[in-house]
Amino acid sequence: MENSTIIRIEKLVKKFPMGKGEFTALNGIDLTVGRGEFAGLIGPSGSGKTTLLNVVGSLDVPSSGSVTVLDHSIGELSAKEAALLRKQNLGFIFQSYNLFAVHTVYENIEFPLLLLKYGPAERKKMVLEAIEWLGLTDKIRSKPPQLSGGECQRVAIARAMVKKPSLVLADEPTANLDAANSHNILKTMEVLNRELKTTFLFATHDEKVISYLRRKIFLADGKVINDERVTS
Amino acid sequence: MIKFLLKGLLRDKSRSRMPVLVVTIGVALTVLMHAYITGFMGDLIELNARFSYGHLKVTTRGYADNIQQMPNDLALLNVNSLTADLKKQFTGLEWSPRIQFGGLVDVPDTNGETRSQGPAAGIGLDLLTPGSKEIKRLKLEKSLVRGHLPGKQGEVLLSEAFSRKLSVDPGGKITFIGSTAAGSMTIYNFTLAGTVSMGHEALDRGTIIADIEDVRLALDMDDAASEILGFFNGGFYIDDTAVSDAQIFNSANGPKSDDFTPVMKSLSQQGAMGTYVNLTKSWSKYISLIFILAMSLVLWNAGLLGGLRRYGEVGIRLAMGENKDHVYRTMIYESMMIGIAGSVIGTAFGLLFAWLIQKYGIDISGLMKGSSIMMPTEIKAKISPVDFYLGFFPGLFSTMIGTLLSGIGIYKRQTARLFKELEV
Numbered sequence: 001m002e003n004s005t006i007i008r009i010e011k012l013v014k015k016f017p018m019g020k021g022e023f024t025a026l027n028g029i030d031l032t033v034g035r036g037e038f039a040g041l042i043g044p045s046g047s048g049k050t051t052l053l054n055v056v057g058s059l060d061v062p063s064s065g066s067v068t069v070l071d072h073s074i075g076e077l078s079a080k081e082a083a084l085l086r087k088q089n090l091g092f093i094f095q096s097y098n099l100f101a102v103h104t105v106y107e108n109i110e111f112p113l114l115l116l117k118y119g120p121a122e123r124k125k126m127v128l129e130a131i132e133w134l135g136l137t138d139k140i141r142s143k144p145p146q147l148s149g150g151e152c153q154r155v156a157i158a159r160a161m162v163k164k165p166s167l168v169l170a171d172e173p174t175a176n177l178d179a180a181n182s183h184n185i186l187k188t189m190e191v192l193n194r195e196l197k198t199t200f201l202f203a204t205h206d207e208k209v210i211s212y213l214r215r216k217i218f219l220a221d222g223k224v225i226n227d228e229r230v231t232s
Numbered sequence: 233m234i235k236f237l238l239k240g241l242l243r244d245k246s247r248s249r250m251p252v253l254v255v256t257i258g259v260a261l262t263v264l265m266h267a268y269i270t271g272f273m274g275d276l277i278e279l280n281a282r283f284s285y286g287h288l289k290v291t292t293r294g295y296a297d298n299i300q301q302m303p304n305d306l307a308l309l310n311v312n313s314l315t316a317d318l319k320k321q322f323t324g325l326e327w328s329p330r331i332q333f334g335g336l337v338d339v340p341d342t343n344g345e346t347r348s349q350g351p352a353a354g355i356g357l358d359l360l361t362p363g364s365k366e367i368k369r370l371k372l373e374k375s376l377v378r379g380h381l382p383g384k385q386g387e388v389l390l391s392e393a394f395s396r397k398l399s400v401d402p403g404g405k406i407t408f409i410g411s412t413a414a415g416s417m418t419i420y421n422f423t424l425a426g427t428v429s430m431g432h433e434a435l436d437r438g439t440i441i442a443d444i445e446d447v448r449l450a451l452d453m454d455d456a457a458s459e460i461l462g463f464f465n466g467g468f469y470i471d472d473t474a475v476s477d478a479q480i481f482n483s484a485n486g487p488k489s490d491d492f493t494p495v496m497k498s499l500s501q502q503g504a505m506g507t508y509v510n511l512t513k514s515w516s517k518y519i520s521l522i523f524i525l526a527m528s529l530v531l532w533n534a535g536l537l538g539g540l541r542r543y544g545e546v547g548i549r550l551a552m553g554e555n556k557d558h559v560y561r562t563m564i565y566e567s568m569m570i571g572i573a574g575s576v577i578g579t580a581f582g583l584l585f586a587w588l589i590q591k592y593g594i595d596i597s598g599l600m601k602g603s604s605i606m607m608p609t610e611i612k613a614k615i616s617p618v619d620f621y622l623g624f625f626p627g628l629f630s631t632m633i634g635t636l637l638s639g640i641g642i643y644k645r646q647t648a649r650l651f652k653e654l655e656v
Contacts, residue, residue: 059551080555087553098548102243107236114233115554 006167006199007033007056011065014051014222025051027222029065033201033215035166038193040202042210043219049203050171052219056201057090057169058082070166087115091160091198093170097152099144099159105131106140109158116163130162134188150181157185161192167199174206186212234565241566246541248570251534255574255631256581258527259623263582264613265519266622268589271614273512277469277499280508282369283355283435284332285499286461287469288325288477290318294491295458299503302332304413304451304458306491311457314494322477324465328366329457331356331447335410337390337440339400348398352390354408354440356447360385369463372428372441378402379426382443387425389441395427397438402426408440412452420450431610462496471509474498523626524633531567531634536641560639567635568628575627582623589613 014026026048033039041049054060055067058074059082067074072085086092091112099108109130113123131137134154144152153173160168170189174182190212193200202209210216218226241248281287291299294306308314311329318327333354341347358364359372359382367373372381377392379402390400400406401424408420422442430436448454462477464470481496500509549559593612 057551083550083553083555085553086551090553092548092551094548098544100240100545100548102240103236107239111236112552114236115552 004035005032006035006037006070007031007201008068009052009056009065010067012052012055012062012067013064014048014055014060015063025222026055026062029222029224031217031224031227033199035199036193036197037215038190038200038213039215039217040204040209040213041217041219042205042213044205047219048222049219051222053169053171053201053203056167057092058085087112088163089166091163091165091168093153093156093160093168093173095172095175097144097149097156097176099152099155101144104141104143105136105147105155105158108144108155109162112159112163126162130158133161133192134158148181149177150184153177153181153185154188157189157192161196161198164196165198167201169201169203171203172206173202174204174209179208182206182208233562237562237566238569241569247566248573251531251567251570251631251634252574252577254527254530254534255571255627256578258523258530258630259575259578259627260582260585262519262523262626263579263619263623264585264589266515267582267586267613267615267619268611269515269519270512270616270619271590271612273508273515274468274614275612277505277508277512278467279432280505281463281469281499285502285505286328286459287464287499288322288462288474288496289499289502290314290460290462290481290494290496291458292492293495296495296497297491302334302458304331304333304453304456305415307331307413307453307456307458308460308494309456309492311455311460315460318460318462321481322462324473325462325477326365326465327460327462328358328364328369329444329460331444331451331453331456332458333410333447333451335408337394337398337438338407338409339398340405340407348400350394350398350438352394352408352438352440354442354447356442356444359441359443360445365463370441371430375428375430377427377429379424382425385443385446386421386423387443388422388446389426389428390424391436391439392427392429393436394438394440395424400424408450410451412450413456414452416452418450418452420446422446469499469509471498471500471513475500520622520625524629527626527630528633528637531630532637534634536638563635563639564632567631571628571631572624574631575624578627579620579623583615583619586613586615586619590615 009029009031012026012029013024015022015024029052041052043049051060055062055074056069058069058077061075069085070089072081074082077085100111106127109127110123113126118126131140134157136151136154136158139147139151144155147155174185177185186209189200192198202213204210214230216228216230217224290308292306292308295303298306315327315329333356335352335354336349337352338346339348357366359367367381372389382388388406390398390406395401404424406422406424408418408422410418412418428441430439444457448456464473475498478496478498478501485493485495500506546559550556589611590613593610595610
């Protein structure tokens with residue numbers, strides 16, 4: 001399963017204007033990620049991992065080179081096509097959860113399905129399934145302010161996973177969690193990765209996350225300096 | 233999606249309460265102002281119509297051209313016949329001949345010498361014919377302060393303040409000194425039947441009200457009248473109909489060069505009344521426009537603040553694949569919901585306050601002392617059908633314009649910055 005390529009990056013360069021000059025955030029990245037991988041972009045701040053996640057997530061476009069995600073060339077997508085790619089195939093998990101504070105756990109998880117225009121019965125089935133995966137059954141009517149950090153991140157994962165996306169991009173997902181919650185979250189994501197065959201790509205420098213990764217892509221100064229696969 | 237947005241709107245008080253409050257206040261003020269102005273202007277128009285202008289007025293062309301001088305030498309002749317014709321031709325109106333006149337009112341002592349004297353403006357109208365509506369039209373029964381209404385020839389009314397000034401009481405004799413329609417001097421004795429207080433400073437200062445037949449005798453105006461006033465049966469002025477009736481009448485009457493040709497003018501074609509009528513017609517548009525602009529500015533700011541507060545929410549929605557135009561559209565839907573809610577509540581409050589002012593009125597008699605124009609001393613609102621929907625225009629437009637302006641920021645937002653923004 002992991003041999004089927006989901007992300008193909010060739011000679012990716014990403015530059016940002018800075019004053020009168022330019023700042024090169026990514027400098028000639030070549031990378032492929034297969035379906036079902038549990039991989040992480042690892043590196044210190046400024047190494048380019050979030051920029052790379054942005055480009056892969058179709059939130060940004062390459063300055064040169066090519067990035068193909070699920071057979072879509074990111075640089076050639078219009079804003080609407082990029083939004084459609086994100087809506088149908090990508091899930092995002094953020095460091096600060098970014099849940100809708102006034103909506104319940106159920107409604108937060110249901111939101112991506114509303115965007116995809118699923119019918120009420122199908123939505124209900126899918127939301128309840130996601131809630132069960134993440135062990136949130138007793139929190140279904142709670143609102144984010146009533147939840148702990150770990151529970152909030154579980155809701156965020158359920159929201160990202162409910163539509164069963166091909167690729168989940170997680171930017172520092174455990175940064176606001178304690179060790180116990182971090183491990184719980186990571187174990188959950190690992191299980192989902194194995195059971196649903198969803199590809200996970202992390203941007204992290206957290207040792208706890210790194211210990212779970214099956215592929216570790218080290219970045220420094222916008223370049224891949226090491227790419228390790230963990231054999232278990 | 234609408235359900236999702238509605239839930240968010242209802243639960244997030246800061247997102248809905250402030251805009252709904254602004255819209256409610258604005259709409260309530262719009263409705264109240266409109267009802268207030270309609271009431272005030274309507275009263276002003278009807279007051280002037282009853283005492284002076286009628287809804288329609290027929291005079292001779294010469295009299296109309298010099299109306300400020302009340303030139304009774306140019307009065308209408310054969311009035312009974314003309315009034316009968318008018319009644320036949322314009323069945324939706326009641327027609328009443330009147331004589332406007334001026335002169336001195338003299339109060340003699342027991343020796344017949346002048347005890348007191350003052351200038352008076354007079355109105356001669358039908359007070360004695362059974363079934364005459366003039367008494368009701370001028371609200372003379374309600375205005376009576378002392379004595380009684382004239383019950384026979386030779387009896388007149390004076391305004392209460394005027395009678396006090398002249399020190400004459402009901403039952404006393406007064407003498408009118410003026411000039412006849414032919415220009416000769418006339419001295420005519422009346423008995424003061426009663427005194428009235430009209431509640432209008434300009435009328436209460438020095439008015440004498442007499443039956444038109446007495447005035448005809450005094451001024452030598454047999455079967456003549458200064459003017460014939462027409463009043464719509466419904467009691468309210470209808471400008472379009474009045475203008476149309478006047479046009480029909482004038483086009484059917486003689487050459488313009490003849491001073492004695494009867495001409496008909498609608499209330500809006502007489503002096504400053506046209507301005508009042510037009511102002512009443514256009515007022516609702518001005519009020520709506522002012523409130524739309526003012527509330528749009530407030531709601532634009534509220535929208536900007538709300539937009540800042542919801543920056544994260546909009547960001548996550550864009551990251552999850554919602555199109556920018558969809559986010560923008562949903563914000564406009566939200567503003568419509570707020571606009572409708574605020575408009576309904578605001579209209580209810582506006583109507584409530586307007587009803588209170590309609591029922592109880594606001595006494596402004598203290599402000600009218602020394603006034604020379606005929607204005608009501610009590611302001612009353614008047615709720616009209618337009619008040620039930622007028623507020624929805626500023627209510628809906630302002631929220632939508634406010635959102636349209638504040639929501640432009642969504643399009644200026646760089647999707648690439650979402651991750652950074654969302655992590656802050």
